[in-house]
Amino acid sequence: MPSLPNLGLRGRARSNGRPMPPIRVPLSAYVVDCAVYVDGRRLPGRFSHSEAVRTVRDRGEGFVWIGLHEPDSVQIKGVADTFGLHELAVEDAVHAHQRPKLERYDDTLFMVLKTVSYVGAEDPTIASELVETGEIMVFVGKDFVVTVRHGKHSGLARVRRHLEADPEQLKLGPAAVLHAIADQVVDTYLEVTQQVEEDVDRAEADVFAKRSHLSMEQLYTLKREVLAFRRAVQPLAQPLRRLAEGYTPMVPANVRSYFRNVEDHLTAVAERVTGFNELVDTLIDAAVAKINLRANTDMRKISSWVAIISVPTMIAGIYGMNFPNMPEIHMKYGYPVVLIVILIACVTLYRIFRRNRWL
Secondary structure, X not given: OOOHHHEEEOOOOEEOOEXXXXXXXXXXXXXXXXXXXEOOEEOOOOOOHHHHHHHHHHHOOOEEEEEEEXXXXXXXXXXXXXXXXXXXXXXXXXXXXXXXXXXXEOOEEEXXXXXXXXXXXXXXXXXXOOEEEEEEEEEXXXXXXXXXXXXXXXXXXXXXXXXXXXXXXXXXXXXXXXXXHHHHHHHHHHHHHHHHHHHHXXXXXXXXXXXXXXXXXXXXXXXXXXXXXXXXXXXXHHHHHHHHOOOOOOOOHHHHHHHHHHHHHHXXXXXXXXXXXXXXXXXXXXXXXXXXXXXXXXXXXXXXXXXXXXXXXXXXXXXXXXXXXXXXXXXXXXXXXXXXXXXXXXXXXXXXXXXXXXX
């Protein structure tokens, strides 16, 4: 039977009103892949994390890369004990919802990267969510890489295939894996940036259209997603800069230049996202001004028609008081004269309001 650190608990069943023992889920259910790389080549066969570490350390060369997807605290404990991961970093990896950061615990690096995915809709202006975020936590040691993913869109299978097809890059060790992960994350930022830009452009066109169907709620949705995107992008700049500047000897000098390239791409993304944020703020201000202008226009129209209608109402009210000695009551042409006066007054007011563009 597997040892307890390699097992997780998943729910509690009930039988005849009595709680049943918790269901234990093996660690393998959370392991996406576990491989041993020596001299840039993947060793054949399947390894558990403990077997992989033992293989590497017995040989005195190579490194282990194990990928986990949303493990719980019990599941990751066995991996943490095997690789000597710091408990604070492990806690962050399990609970997620961390800002991008880089921390060093003795001889282990811990890096958090925010992943983004564009979800959108056929009409992005009515979508409830445009950008979905996830997280990748990376533990890097002398002879291992442990990746913990949160989110469905943050898969690293493409990164692994790309590295395995380039043994020269894999020879650089765990730091090369960290670079490849950061590079894919930032490349995804570039793709999402282009898609968000299309949504912002569409929103801009709708805001300034004569007859716009774009609501403030849709603009605030776009604003919220741009802010979520910015929170993923901007905090990552400092960790990449530290890696490029030699923050730790675990990143060799020949790998630092790669991180500089990733940092340059991130800077370009950050500038564009900042531009999106400022433009959306401008669009919100313009939309509010447009709503106020429309409200003022409507009030002018209402006030104009009220003024026009008040003329016959006032005259009819005066002559409807039924006092016996009112002048003009017994005039032969009094009725048509009053109607003509009412008509002239209403037409005059209408033309004045029309000339002043109130109607």
